[in-house]
Amino acid sequence: MIRPWLMLMLVCALPTVEAAGIPVAESVAQLTQEMDGLDREARDGNAAALERLQARQAIERLQAARARDQQAALEEAQVLLKTAEYSVKASQLKDQLVQLDRERDAIMVEAARRDAALARRETERLRLQVLAREEEQSQGIEPESGAMPAEQQAAAASASATGEQARRVAEAKAKEAELARLEEELSAQMNARQDDYLRSRVVAGKTIYTLSATAFAPGKPALTAAAKDVLGMLSKKLKSSGKSWSVEGHLDALGDEAVNLQLSRKRADSVLSVLKSSGVPANKLSAKGLGSGKPVATNQSKSGRAQNRRIEIIQK
Amino acid sequence: MQIGRAESAIESAKQAGAPGLAPESLLLAETALSDAQALLARRKSKDAERAALKSIRYAELSASQARYIMLKEAVEEKTARNAGLRRELLLGGERDKP
Numbered sequence: 264m265i266r267p268w269l270m271l272m273l274v275c276a277l278p279t280v281e282a283a284g285i286p287v288a289e290s291v292a293q294l295t296q297e298m299d300g301l302d303r304e305a306r307d308g309n310a311a312a313l314e315r316l317q318a319r320q321a322i323e324r325l326q327a328a329r330a331r332d333q334q335a336a337l338e339e340a341q342v343l344l345k346t347a348e349y350s351v352k353a354s355q356l357k358d359q360l361v362q363l364d365r366e367r368d369a370i371m372v373e374a375a376r377r378d379a380a381l382a383r384r385e386t387e388r389l390r391l392q393v394l395a396r397e398e399e400q401s402q403g404i405e406p407e408s409g410a411m412p413a414e415q416q417a418a419a420a421s422a423s424a425t426g427e428q429a430r431r432v433a434e435a436k437a438k439e440a441e442l443a444r445l446e447e448e449l450s451a452q453m454n455a456r457q458d459d460y461l462r463s464r465v466v467a468g469k470t471i472y473t474l475s476a477t478a479f480a481p482g483k484p485a486l487t488a489a490a491k492d493v494l495g496m497l498s499k500k501l502k503s504s505g506k507s508w509s510v511e512g513h514l515d516a517l518g519d520e521a522v523n524l525q526l527s528r529k530r531a532d533s534v535l536s537v538l539k540s541s542g543v544p545a546n547k548l549s550a551k552g553l554g555s556g557k558p559v560a561t562n563q564s565k566s567g568r569a570q571n572r573r574i575e576i577i578q579k
Numbered sequence: 580m581q582i583g584r585a586e587s588a589i590e591s592a593k594q595a596g597a598p599g600l601a602p603e604s605l606l607l608a609e610t611a612l613s614d615a616q617a618l619l620a621r622r623k624s625k626d627a628e629r630a631a632l633k634s635i636r637y638a639e640l641s642a643s644q645a646r647y648i649m650l651k652e653a654v655e656e657k658t659a660r661n662a663g664l665r666r667e668l669l670l671g672g673e674r675d676k677p
Contacts, residue, residue: 314643335629342636349643356650363657370664377668 287325287333294322294340301344304351311350318343368449371481375446382439389432396428440518441482444568448481451569460493469578470504472497474534476572484529491537497576498541507547507579510535515568516555528552534574581631582619585612588638592645601644608637 298319305311321340328336460478464471478490486494501508512527512534531550539545560567589608597605611634618627 335633339633339636342640346636346640346643349640349647353643353647353650356647356654359654360650360657363654363661367657367661367664370661370668374668 287328287337290337290340291322291326294325294344297344298322298347301347301351305354310354311347314343314347314350318347368481372446372449375442375449379439379442379446382435382442386432386435386439389428389435393428393432437519437522441522444515444517444572445482447565447568448476448479448572451475451477460490461497471578472576474574474576476530476569478574479530479533484526484533486533486537494534494537495541498538498543501538501543501547501576502541504578505547507549508538508543509577509579510538510548510550511557511575511577512550512552513557513559513571513573513575514555515571516558516562517568520554523554524552526552527554530574534576538576581628581635582612582615585615585631585634585638588635588642592638592642595642596645596649597638597641599645600648601641604637604641604644608634608641610634611637 298315301315301318305315318340321336321343325333325336325340460475462473462475464473474490474494478486478493480487510531512529512531514523514527516523528551531552535548535550538548555562555571558567558571559573560570562568562571585608589605589612592601592605592608611630615627615630615634618624618630
């Protein structure tokens with residue numbers, strides 16, 4: 264006859280595996296193996312670091328768990344490991360998305376280059392046509408006095424055709440400038456880092472934040488998602504300052520100035536809209552587009568033009 | 580305390596798209612939360628805490644799974660879009676402006 268206290272001692276002395284009926288050692292070994300594999304998969308070591316740490320700690324808890332807690336500890340370790348697996352994979356997919364965005368940008372740069380080359384050829388062709396027509400006219404016999412109305416009509420028609428061609432040349436040139444800017448903005452964006460978006464300086468005691476054009480979709484007034492995040496953070500500073508701010512859009516001198524004014528205004532409006540929706544009071548904000556009127560660098564070089572394409576958020 | 584955390588974890592999972600993308604683990608989280616609430620009503624606070632923690636774990640799993648599936652779909656979509664774009668560019672066909 265075994266006494267109850269002796270029975271209790273025997274039960275306590277049994278390994279936890281048998282007591283719970285769960286092959287804990289086996290489970291721990293298997294989970295640890297999977298965990299090691301996951302750590303290797305998280306190549307840079309930072310992917311889902313918290314989730315992986317939690318899973319590893321849960322495996323350690325399982326190893327040390329008392330018999331009655333083993334089932335729950337095993338379930339928790341399995342769930343946390345699965346969560347870590349999904350998080351690591353999600354992190355890899357995020358990297359893939361960035362790569363795909365870069366790939367798309369590269370394709371668009373190539374497309375813009377081709378379009379620009381086509382536009383250049385078209386401009387040249389039209390320019391030569393205009394030149395040829397002008398030469399024909401200069402070499403032609405001046406209409407005699409009392410010329411036949413039919414000849415006058417032909418001359419007028421010829422002048423009209425020349426005007427039309429000049430208009431088409433101007434259009435092609437504007438298109439070429441637009442494409443050149445698009446190409447430059449795409450290239451700049453491909454090389455941009457998030458911390459390149461925003462810089463600040465103090466002039467005469469007033470803060471000026473400068474947002475680079477890489478914060479926008481190339482050639483468009485829409486802000487990128489990352490730039491919106493940056494502006495969201497900036498809005499807290501602007502709000503807490505209690506000051507009023509003027510959002511000024513600037514562009515380079517490529518292309519038609521009317522288009523530049525319009526795009527710079529739209530970009531300033533986009534920034535204002537994000538700041539407003541992030542909590543900066545509307546009555547503390549104003550926006551305007553200045554086109555290429557206030558350059559900060561030369562418009563003759565790519566890097567100069569990149570500096571000129573910007574948004575300034577100026578303390579009033 | 581843990582019950583409140585479980586409720587917000589479930590809410591986060593729902594916002595991450597778990598009802599459509601990871602319904603099984605979300606259901607386990609909700610069931611565990613119901614258990615926790617029932618246990619608390621019976622004044623079994625320790626058991627309630629344990630059930631709530633289980634609910635949190637499953638809610639986090641469902642959110643993580645949902646995010647993974649959404650990203651996977653986004654990668655597939657972008658891959659296909661890039662392939663189409665490259666094809667159109669090489670063939671000189673029509674394409675969207677950037």
